[in-house]
Amino acid sequence: MKNLLQFFLFLLVSHSIFSQSFTMEQVGKFSFPSELVASPTEEAIAWAMNEQGKRNVYWAKGPEFIPEKLTAFNEDDGQEISSLQFSPDGEYLVFVRGGDHGGGNASSTVNAQNLPQLPKVEIWKVNLESKKARSNHRRR
Helix, strand or coil: CHHHHHHHHHHHHHHHHHCCCCCHHHHHCCCEEEEEEECCCCCEEEEEEEECCEEEEEEEECCCCCCEECCCCCCCCCCCEEEEEECCCCCEEEEEECCCCCCCCCCCCCCCCCCCCCCCCEEEEEECCCCEEEECCCCC
């Protein structure tokens, strides 16, 4: 019995020595990519990146594959980026911004900042030559 008690005491002490701890702030700072796609016409890839809640589109062109940020969404506003695709001619990247694409109603708006005017679910395109991003939403 004494040996069993010593064994459990050893496990308890070794677990606390070797266990890792982290804060929620550290977890929130973790960046992660999604929506990885490849160009149909050349050596190029694109992806969406969530960096501390700020979601943007990046791309890299071969042979170096140096990442380049193509959008400037600089707020943690809860707007997802999904359906990232190259155009068939490889000249544009298109994507959907907004909505709750991981939830049950993909077309519903997300209003994480409690804005009086709801954000829209929009289709965006990026001209890969000029690196200009714009929404297809026309203001009236």
